[in-house]
Amino acid sequence: MASLRGSSSSFTQRCKYDVFLCFRGEDTRSGFVSNLDGFLCGRGVNTFMDEKLPIGEEIPAELLEAIESSRISIVVFSKNYASSTWCLDELVKILECRKKGQFVLPIFYEINPSVVRKQKRKFGKALLKHEQKSNMIKVQIWRVALKEAGNLCGRHYKKGNPQYQFIEEIFEAISPFVGKMKGDYGLLHELNGNKENWKIKARVTRLWDVYNLKNKDFMSLDMVLLDEQGNHIHARIKDAFVHQFRESLQVGNIYYIKNFGVIPYQNDYKIVTNEHMIKFYATTIVEPAGLDHPSIPKYKFEFVPFEHLSGRCDKNVHLTDVIGRVSTISRL
Numbered sequence: 001m002a003s004l005r006g007s008s009s010s011f012t013q014r015c016k017y018d019v020f021l022c023f024r025g026e027d028t029r030s031g032f033v034s035n036l037d038g039f040l041c042g043r044g045v046n047t048f049m050d051e052k053l054p055i056g057e058e059i060p061a062e063l064l065e066a067i068e069s070s071r072i073s074i075v076v077f078s079k080n081y082a083s084s085t086w087c088l089d090e091l092v093k094i095l096e097c098r099k100k101g102q103f104v105l106p107i108f109y110e111i112n113p114s115v116v117r118k119q120k121r122k123f124g125k126a127l128l129k130h131e132q133k134s135n136m137i138k139v140q141i142w143r144v145a146l147k148e149a150g151n152l153c154g155r156h157y158k159k160g161n162p163q164y165q166f167i168e169e170i171f172e173a174i175s176p177f178v179g180k181m182k183g184d185y186g187l188l189h190e191l192n193g194n195k196e197n198w199k200i201k202a203r204v205t206r207l208w209d210v211y212n213l214k215n216k217d218f219m220s221l222d223m224v225l226l227d228e229q230g231n232h233i234h235a236r237i238k239d240a241f242v243h244q245f246r247e248s249l250q251v252g253n254i255y256y257i258k259n260f261g262v263i264p265y266q267n268d269y270k271i272v273t274n275e276h277m278i279k280f281y282a283t284t285i286v287e288p289a290g291l292d293h294p295s296i297p298k299y300k301f302e303f304v305p306f307e308h309l310s311g312r313c314d315k316n317v318h319l320t321d322v323i324g325r326v327s328t329i330s331r332l
Contacts, residue, residue, distance in 0.1 A: 016069035018046045018178045022090045027078035028109060032163065036074075039167045045178055059089040067093045072174050075149060076107045077116050082126035085134070088142040095145055101228060103177040106154030107170065117150025119143060176289055188231040191262045191276055199258035201289055202227045203296045206271075207251050210236075221246060224272055225257075228296045234271045235260075235278035245286060254289040254296055273302060 019040060023033045033049070040047050048066045063086075067073060073094040081087050098104045108116065115121050123146065130139050155173065157166050185199045202225035210220045221237040237245055249255070261279035303323075 015071045016046075017048045017066060018071050019174065020048045020067050020070035020073045020094070021076070022073060022087065022094060023076035024078050024081040024084055024087055027080050028076055032109060032157075033076060035163060036076075036167050036170065039164075039171065043171065045171075045174075059086050063090065064093050067097055070097075070102065072103045072105065072177050073097065074105050074107060074170070074174070076109050077111060077149075078109045079111055079122050080126075081116075082119070082123040082142075082146065083129075085130065088130075088145070091149060092141060092145045095148055103174065104149075104152060105170065105173055106149050106152050108154060108156045110157060110159045113150050113154065113156060115150075116146050119146055185256065187229055188225065188227045188233045188274065189229070191233065191278070193262050193264070193276070195262075197258070198260060198262060199256065200225070200227065201254065201256050201296075202233075203254045203298065204249055204251050205232070205299060207249060221249075222271075223249065225278070226297060226300055230297055230300050231274070232272045232300055233274045233276065233278055234265065234267070235280065237280040241280055241282050241284075244282065245280065245284075248286055248288075252298065256285075256287045256289055258285050260284045 021033060021037060023029065037047050037049060048070060050063055050066070067090065075091060075094060094102070094104055106113075106116075111121075115123055119127055127139060127143060130142070155166070155170060157163075185201045188200060188202065191198060191200070204223050205226045206224040208222055209218060210222050211217065212219055218239055220239055221242045223235045223237075224232050225235050226232045257278075260281060262276050263279050265275055265277050267277075
C-alpha cells in the first residue's frame with residue numbers, strides 16, 4: 001500500500017500530490033506498482049504511496065488527507081484487492097473526491113473489470129468474509145463503490161503483455177490532468193495586473209464577435225473562460241490579432257493560455273463578475289489541453305433571487321438573464 005514520499009517536483013498551489021496510488025500491497029507492491037511509481041517520479045510526477053504507515057484496523061487520517069490532497073487517484077484492482085478493508089475505505093474516499101473534481105483512473109491488473117463491477121470470484125468471497133466481521137452497512141458501501149469504480153473508464157492489463165508500454169499508456173492518460181506536464185498554472189481568481197507571465201488552464205464557454213454599434217466595424221473576438229474551481233473571466237482579442245487565434249479556439253474546448261495581459265474590467269456592462277479581464281497579445285500562446293477534463297465544468301450560472309433584480313435597475317454593472325415561468329402577460 002503506500003510510502004509517504006514524493007518526487008523532487010514542487011507542490012502545486014492547489015494539491016500537495018499529483019497522484020495517489022491505491023493498491024493491494026501483497027499483489028503488486030514489489031512489481032507493477034513499484035515500476036509505475038518509479039516511472040511517474042522519473043517524469044516529475046509527485047506521487048503518494050502508503051507502505052510505511054502503521055498497520056491497524058482503521059485507515060489512518062493521514063491517508064485520507066493524502067487522497068484529498070491529490071489531483072489524481074490511480075486505483076490498481078488486483079485479485080486480492082477486496083480482501084483489504086484499507087483498500088476499500090480508500091476507494092470510498094477516492095470516489096467522494098471524484099465528485100469534487102479529482103480524476104480517477106482504475107487499473108484492472110490481470111482481472112476483468114466485470115469481476116470488480118459485479119464482485120465475482122475472490123472479490124465476492126472477500127466481501128462475504130467482511131460481512132461476517134464488519135458492519136453490514138459498511139460492506140454495502142464498499143459494494144456500491146466497487147460497482148461504481150468498475151464502471152469507470154480505465155486500463156486493463158492482461159498477463160503477459162509488455163508492462164513498460166502499459167505504464168506509458170497510463171502516463172499519457174493522466175498527463176492532461178497534471179499541471180507539471182505543461183508547467184504549473186494559475187487560477188482565474190488569482191489573476192491581477194501586478195504580475196506578468198501568467199499561465200492558465202480554462203474552458204471556453206462562450207465565444208462571440210464584437211462590432212462597433214455606430215459604424216458596424218469589427219472590433220474584437222471575445223470569450224468567457226472557466227477554470228477548475230468554477231471561476232470565470234472575460235477575455236478579449238483585438239481585431240489586429242484575431243487571425244492568429246480564431247481557428248484554434250472552439251467553444252467547449254480546454255486550453256493552456258500564457259503570455260497575456262490582465263487589466264481592470266473595461267466594459268460598461270459586466271459579462272461575468274470578475275473584476276479583471278484578459279487581453280490577448282500577438283505573443284500570447286494557446287495550446288489545447290488534450291482530452292476533456294471533468295474537473296472543469298462546462299457551464300456556470302450565477303443565480304440571484306428575483307427580488308434582488310430591482311437593485312440592478314438603471315445600473316450599468318451586469319447584464320442579467322431571467323429564467324422562470326411566465327404567469328401573466330399584460331400591457332405596461
